[in-house]
Amino acid sequence: MCGIVGYIGREDAVPVLLKGLKKLEYRGYDSAGIAVLGARRLLVRKSKGALKYLEEKVDAEFSAGELAGTMGIGHTRWATHGEPSDINSHPHTDVSGKIAVVHNGIIENHAKLRSWLKDHGVAFRSATDTEVIAHLIDFHYNGNLLQAVTESLKRLEGSYALGIICENEPERIVAVRKESPLVVGAGKGENLIASDVPALLEYTRDVYYLADREIAVLSRESVEFYNEDGVCIEKKASHVDWDASAAEKGGYEHFMLKEIHEQPKALTDTLRARIKTNASKSIDSKSINLEEIGFDASWAEANRIVIAACGTAWHAGIIGKYAFERFARIPTEPDIASEYRYRNPIFDPRDIFIIISQSGETADTLAAMRLAKKNGARIIAITNVVGSTLAREADLVMYTWAGPEIAVASTKAFTTQLMCLYLIAFQLGALRNTLSKEELARALAALELIPAQAEAILGAKENIQRFASQQFNKSKVFYMGRLFDYAVSLESALKLKEISYTHSEAFAAGELKHGPIALVDPSTLVVAICTQQELFDKMDSNIKETKARGAAAAVITYEDVSYFDDTADELFRIPRTLDSLTPMLSVIPAQLYAYYTSVLKGLDPDKPRNLAKSVTVE
Numbered sequence: 155m156c157g158i159v160g161y162i163g164r165e166d167a168v169p170v171l172l173k174g175l176k177k178l179e180y181r182g183y184d185s186a187g188i189a190v191l192g193a194r195r196l197l198v199r200k201s202k203g204a205l206k207y208l209e210e211k212v213d214a215e216f217s218a219g220e221l222a223g224t225m226g227i228g229h230t231r232w233a234t235h236g237e238p239s240d241i242n243s244h245p246h247t248d249v250s251g252k253i254a255v256v257h258n259g260i261i262e263n264h265a266k267l268r269s270w271l272k273d274h275g276v277a278f279r280s281a282t283d284t285e286v287i288a289h290l291i292d293f294h295y296n297g298n299l300l301q302a303v304t305e306s307l308k309r310l311e312g313s314y315a316l317g318i319i320c321e322n323e324p325e326r327i328v329a330v331r332k333e334s335p336l337v338v339g340a341g342k343g344e345n346l347i348a349s350d351v352p353a354l355l356e357y358t359r360d361v362y363y364l365a366d367r368e369i370a371v372l373s374r375e376s377v378e379f380y381n382e383d384g385v386c387i388e389k390k391a392s393h394v395d396w397d398a399s400a401a402e403k404g405g406y407e408h409f410m411l412k413e414i415h416e417q418p419k420a421l422t423d424t425l426r427a428r429i430k431t432n433a434s435k436s437i438d439s440k441s442i443n444l445e446e447i448g449f450d451a452s453w454a455e456a457n458r459i460v461i462a463a464c465g466t467a468w469h470a471g472i473i474g475k476y477a478f479e480r481f482a483r484i485p486t487e488p489d490i491a492s493e494y495r496y497r498n499p500i501f502d503p504r505d506i507f508i509i510i511s512q513s514g515e516t517a518d519t520l521a522a523m524r525l526a527k528k529n530g531a532r533i534i535a536i537t538n539v540v541g542s543t544l545a546r547e548a549d550l551v552m553y554t555w556a557g558p559e560i561a562v563a564s565t566k567a568f569t570t571q572l573m574c575l576y577l578i579a580f581q582l583g584a585l586r587n588t589l590s591k592e593e594l595a596r597a598l599a600a601l602e603l604i605p606a607q608a609e610a611i612l613g614a615k616e617n618i619q620r621f622a623s624q625q626f627n628k629s630k631v632f633y634m635g636r637l638f639d640y641a642v643s644l645e646s647a648l649k650l651k652e653i654s655y656t657h658s659e660a661f662a663a664g665e666l667k668h669g670p671i672a673l674v675d676p677s678t679l680v681v682a683i684c685t686q687q688e689l690f691d692k693m694d695s696n697i698k699e700t701k702a703r704g705a706a707a708a709v710i711t712y713e714d715v716s717y718f719d720d721t722a723d724e725l726f727r728i729p730r731t732l733d734s735l736t737p738m739l740s741v742i743p744a745q746l747y748a749y750y751t752s753v754l755k756g757l758d759p760d761k762p763r764n765l766a767k768s769v770t771v772e
């Protein structure tokens with residue numbers, strides 16, 4: 155977690171840093187801070203709580219010209235070591251206050267370094283792991299910041315993205331990363347660093363993605379890159395063609411609502427270049443174009459598919475299981491990355507590993523991938539972030555073209571992850587002949603309709619808003635379903651709990667009577683997701699069982715189904731598609747329900763308590 159920024163140029167650094175931090179606030183909002191270098195004096199200002207408190211703090215000083223300076227670094231914190239407080243906020247400085255450091259990550263050997271530095275007379279101020287870095291750099295500083303950084307890196311264990319400035323060197327920012335994201339933006343007469351691209355877009359679209367242990371030295375006119383030994387290296391810039399407004403709220407009250415509404419486009423973008431349906435040509439495996447990612451027939455020889463991911467991405471993986479087993483007849487095991495990596499898993503060289511992560515930086519997910527890779531596995535990454543660690547380390551990368559996802563609660567990343575998984579499942583099915591040409595043609599035709607169908611659901615969002623206004627105070631909300639609908643229930647319950655703090659759970663509907671039904675009482679809202687046609691009668695009985703215990707029941711089902719009209723207290727309709735594709739649609743009413751519940755409770759759905767967007771700690 156945590157977001158870092160850095161600027162060196164000709165403008166006043168304070169507003170540039172604050173604007174950059176605003177774009178990164180989703181990464182943590184326990185505290186914020188900046189260090190500005192002006193008139194050869196390093197000025198550090200920091201404040202506990204959201205960025206607005208720092209803004210308030212620096213406003214008058216900046217207006218009075220007391221924070222002038224055209225280079226600086228900034229930080230927005232998600233606390234790990236040390237409680238949120240002014241003292242523990244970044245930037246951290248060495249004892250003399252001439253070196254300032256912002257850090258995203260965790261220094262694992264900080265306790266050892268702290269006691270070693272104390273033995274060398276260093277007095278610590280904070281409880282953070284980061285402070286050791288500032289002192290360590292000072293310890294090695296001999297008039298050359300780059301050299302001091304390379305020496306210090308030799309002693310650091312753990313993960314870091316660092317921005318470092320030194321009062322004695324007003325012409326450069328040194329930045330380095332290992333296992334935490336960091337992007338360098340190359341402008342004209344100005345250069346920047348940031349944890350994520352949106353913070354750079356106002357200034358440049360030419361970016362460099364640092365690899366692990368690579369160091370960037372930014373001056374006003376140039377950026378130079380070095381390896382960990384301080385040897386100069388060449389790097390190629392990438393051009394980011396996102397629309398800057400894609401990283402803004404675009405008229406919506408919250409990023410989450412905007413991102414829910416972006417799903418039709420995100421689904422189209424994720425699908426478009428990957429299918430080649432043409433009425434005059436017959437449909438076969440070539441109708442799916444996964445060549446761009448290097449997918450060939452050899453992948454279809456897999457005996458097993460293993461999926462590892464966290465949170466929402468793991469829920470996508472469960473849907474992937476149903477799709478792979480149904481269409482490609484390949485046994486599939488979706489696993490929570492933080493469980494997978496510690497359970498001494500069994501490897502087979504013919505396995506396919508699919509690793510799913512919106513950010514491409516989730517620590518447990520990366521660790522699961524590295525474990526699989528070390529054991530010879532072939533890895534397909536599904537991620538939304540170009541140049542992310544996951545994208546760089548996997549054998550094949552399939553991007554979800556969802557655009558930046560800023561809200562902490564994942565929405566468009568989920569549905570586009572599903573789109574990718576279905577495409578792989580259909581491709582494998584076609585290559586293995588477990589899917590007939592007719593079935594493939596039907597499936598691809600249905601996929602092409604999904605974006606417009608998602609749009610239609612969004613067009614009826616007032617129904618969900620009205621329902622939420624009646625139900626938002628419910629103390630218990632249980633989602634239930636079978637097969638694909640069960641996986642969507644897991645995701646729906648997660649969405650609701652994380653942004654509205656409602657106690658919500660998901661159950662496989664058939665399991666209800668094996669225990670969970672004991673929780674059902676008149677204070678319960680049950681939302682049954684019913685899109686698996688052959689299981690309608692079973693679902694109807696399950697809904698009735700909960701209603702008999704006093705629960706209110708809402709049902710999400712197809713628009714042309716009247717099966718539940720008499721059972722449900724409320725019905726939400728989705729357009730007809732193949733039963734196996736419904737997750738991309740049935741989750742949308744649940745996303746909206748979670749969003750409106752959060753807003754009605756007076757909460758900020760973009761910034762749920764205790765959560766951060768990118769979970770780069772284990």
Ligand code: F6R
Nearest residue numbers: 465466467511512513516563564
């Ligand atoms: C929930 C949510 C999280 C993430 C999880 C994995 O709305 O966003 O559960 O899905 O932290 O993140 P990524 O996909 O970035 O690996």
